[in-house]
Amino acid sequence: MVLTRKKDRVDALASTSTEGMSLAASAFRRLRRSPVFLTGAVITALFVLIALFSPLLAPHDPATQIPELIKQTVRARNQFAPPQGSYLLGGDQLGRDLFSRLLVGSQQTLLVGVLATLIGLTGGLILGTLAGATAGWVDTTVMRFVDVLLSIPNLLLAVTISALFLQANQFTVIVAVAIVQIPVFARLLRGTMLAQRASDHVLAARALGVKRSGIVFRHMLPNSLGPVFVQATIVLATSIIDAAGLSFLGLGNPNDDSPEWGQMLSNAQQYITSGHADLAFWPACAIVVVALGFTLMGESARDALDPKNRR
Amino acid sequence: MVVVLFVLSILLFAWLRSLPGGPVSALLGDRATPAARAELTRTLGLDRPVFLQYFDFLGRAVRGDFGQSTAVQPGSSAMQILVQRFPATLELSVVAIILAILFGIPLGYIAARRRGGIWDNLSIGGSLLGVAVPVFFLAFLLKYLFAVKAGILPSAGRQDAIDATRITGFFILDGILTQEWDAAWNALEHLILPAVALATIPFAVIFRITRAAVLDVQQEDFVRTAESKGLRIPIIRRRHILRNAMLPVVTTIGIQIGQLLAGAVLTERVFAYPGVGDALATAFQRKDYPLLQLLIIAAALVYVVVNLIVDLSYAYIDPRIRNR
Numbered sequence: 001m002v003l004t005r006k007k008d009r010v011d012a013l014a015s016t017s018t019e020g021m022s023l024a025a026s027a028f029r030r031l032r033r034s035p036v037f038l039t040g041a042v043i044t045a046l047f048v049l050i051a052l053f054s055p056l057l058a059p060h061d062p063a064t065q066i067p068e069l070i071k072q073t074v075r076a077r078n079q080f081a082p083p084q085g086s087y088l089l090g091g092d093q094l095g096r097d098l099f100s101r102l103l104v105g106s107q108q109t110l111l112v113g114v115l116a117t118l119i120g121l122t123g124g125l126i127l128g129t130l131a132g133a134t135a136g137w138v139d140t141t142v143m144r145f146v147d148v149l150l151s152i153p154n155l156l157l158a159v160t161i162s163a164l165f166l167q168a169n170q171f172t173v174i175v176a177v178a179i180v181q182i183p184v185f186a187r188l189l190r191g192t193m194l195a196q197r198a199s200d201h202v203l204a205a206r207a208l209g210v211k212r213s214g215i216v217f218r219h220m221l222p223n224s225l226g227p228v229f230v231q232a233t234i235v236l237a238t239s240i241i242d243a244a245g246l247s248f249l250g251l252g253n254p255n256d257d258s259p260e261w262g263q264m265l266s267n268a269q270q271y272i273t274s275g276h277a278d279l280a281f282w283p284a285c286a287i288v289v290v291a292l293g294f295t296l297m298g299e300s301a302r303d304a305l306d307p308k309n310r311r
Numbered sequence: 312m313v314v315v316l317f318v319l320s321i322l323l324f325a326w327l328r329s330l331p332g333g334p335v336s337a338l339l340g341d342r343a344t345p346a347a348r349a350e351l352t353r354t355l356g357l358d359r360p361v362f363l364q365y366f367d368f369l370g371r372a373v374r375g376d377f378g379q380s381t382a383v384q385p386g387s388s389a390m391q392i393l394v395q396r397f398p399a400t401l402e403l404s405v406v407a408i409i410l411a412i413l414f415g416i417p418l419g420y421i422a423a424r425r426r427g428g429i430w431d432n433l434s435i436g437g438s439l440l441g442v443a444v445p446v447f448f449l450a451f452l453l454k455y456l457f458a459v460k461a462g463i464l465p466s467a468g469r470q471d472a473i474d475a476t477r478i479t480g481f482f483i484l485d486g487i488l489t490q491e492w493d494a495a496w497n498a499l500e501h502l503i504l505p506a507v508a509l510a511t512i513p514f515a516v517i518f519r520i521t522r523a524a525v526l527d528v529q530q531e532d533f534v535r536t537a538e539s540k541g542l543r544i545p546i547i548r549r550r551h552i553l554r555n556a557m558l559p560v561v562t563t564i565g566i567q568i569g570q571l572l573a574g575a576v577l578t579e580r581v582f583a584y585p586g587v588g589d590a591l592a593t594a595f596q597r598k599d600y601p602l603l604q605l606l607i608i609a610a611a612l613v614y615v616v617v618n619l620i621v622d623l624s625y626a627y628i629d630p631r632i633r634n635r
Contacts, residue, residue: 153573160603269448273454273459277455291443292440
């Protein structure tokens with residue numbers, strides 16, 4: 001016990017030259033023991049597994065209107081097929097199996113979250129690196145642009161972007177939600193890169209005559225990515241919620257053969273106040289649980305990366 | 312600040328030009344006659360060089376002329392709609408942000424003082440839920456529970472059709488000014504559900520920032536110094552901990568006020584609350600681009616002004632900034 005602890009300490013000493021790495025390592029050590037992080041990780045893992053295997057898991061086809069369920073559906077009188085037999089949650093407003101739609105819906109939901117985050121991350125990395133690496137007028141220009149994007153409330157910006165497309169579909173939703181995230185990533189990355197710029201190892205690299213591109217991509221960028229990746233985990237959650245908001249405003253994918261939770265929720269919204277909250281309840285629950293999973297992971301990772309919490 | 316608005320105007324100009332169908336269709340709608348289209352092309356000067364067009368656009372924007380609303384309220388100018396709807400949203404936002412601050416800061420403070428306790432964990436859980444639940448679903452849920460099922464609160468609108476005198480456009484304030492207490496009360500009742508729904512997001516964020524900031528400040532050396540000097544605990548808490556912790560909180564409140572309109576679009580929609588957010592959602596669905604344009608500029612303007620106020624308030628909270 002004492003020996004291993006000593007070894008840890010020696011390791012920590014040995015790696016003081018690459019401060020970012022040892023910080024990440026110690027953060028990871030703490031994370032493995034954090035119940036909050038583990039809860040988030042388990043939820044996320046389950047979500048991804050379900051999304052991957054949902055076509056096999058779903059008892060029925062999510063797009064087929066099942067005659068048996070249609071018979072029990074009278075939309076004018078707000079009657080929907082109740083849970084029965086192999087239809088665990090009953091039918092939706094069009095007589096399709098709600099449970100299967102929920103399972104398969106995880107796929108599109110995951111797709112929206114991951115693609116939107118990746119696009120936002122890429123855009124943010126480009127702008128943030130540009131601003132953080134150059135300083136001077138390039139930095140000022142990029143950051144003014146970012147400030148403008150930040151000055152429009154995020155959902156409004158997403159709405160404005162979707163206005164540019166003639167016809168809404170899954171792709172336009174993803175693009176609109178993704179662009180909203182670019183300024184957040186860019187700002188974050190620029191901030192951490194500026195801190196790196198002032199640090200000793202960058203000064204040392206510069207003194208050794210390392211080329212500017214080498215300093216930026218080998219020294220500054222890798223050490224600045226931690227907070228950006230943590231933010232990405234949280235953005236996974238917000239992009240799913242934002243996509244649901246877009247759907248609610250009628251800007252979602254109109255084709256619901258391959259369902260997405262936000263779209264299911266907004267299509268079911270009109271039945272909430274007429275006493276059929278369950279149609280909207282299940283997709284809403286799914287969104288909340290998954291968003292919580294991502295957020296828990298991201299938040300605890302952010303805490304762990306904070307040098308103040310280092311022990 | 313001026314730079315931000317300038318860049319925004321360029322972006323909006325580019326946006327208007329790249330809308331499907333171009334600016335003429337955007338301004339006139341799809342059903343315009345070719346003659347009307349040709350005339351607007353001439354009056355807008357769309358045959359002139361692009362940079363001149365931009366200055367025209369800028370000139371009109373500075374004079375507040377954003378054109379006529381094409382679909383939401385045909386016949387009135389976009390500016391009229393904004394002026395008419397703005398008090399409703401302002402009233403809603405003010406109540407929502409007050410709710411968020413009234414609950415967020417004290418709860419965040421208490422949670423930080425009893426870190427790791429039941430209170431702390433409960434309120435962290437609550438604030439996480441506040442972020443994870445889609446606002447419009449929460450709004451629907453509130454509407455269903457309190458308006459439809461329990462019937463305690465009204466489900467839609469700003470006020471029942473009662474005879475109330477209008478002075479300022481803020482219905483609650485009007486009721487108080489004219490001493491029509493029932494009108495003020497009625498407006499307040501209509502405000503509760505949308506305001507609570509709208510307040511959840513800023514509440515969650517304010518709560519978490521307050522908690523984190525108080526935790527940070529508690530460990531500062533000057534707190535220990537104050538304690539060892541023998542200052543009374545309440546004074547340390549008020550003057551040293553809370554005041555220093557307020558800086559990041561005020562920043563956050565500013566950002567959240569700027570973001571409120573996004574939430575207002577969703578909540579106003581659910582509660583058919585006749586504010587700017589509702590107009591925005593309708594403007595989008597019916598492709599009323601002149602109105603959309605103005606509302607986006609207005610939202611950005613609010614954000615910029617609020618941030619300026621936040622920067623100025625730093626000097627009040629933190630004397631170190633004032634003396635610099």
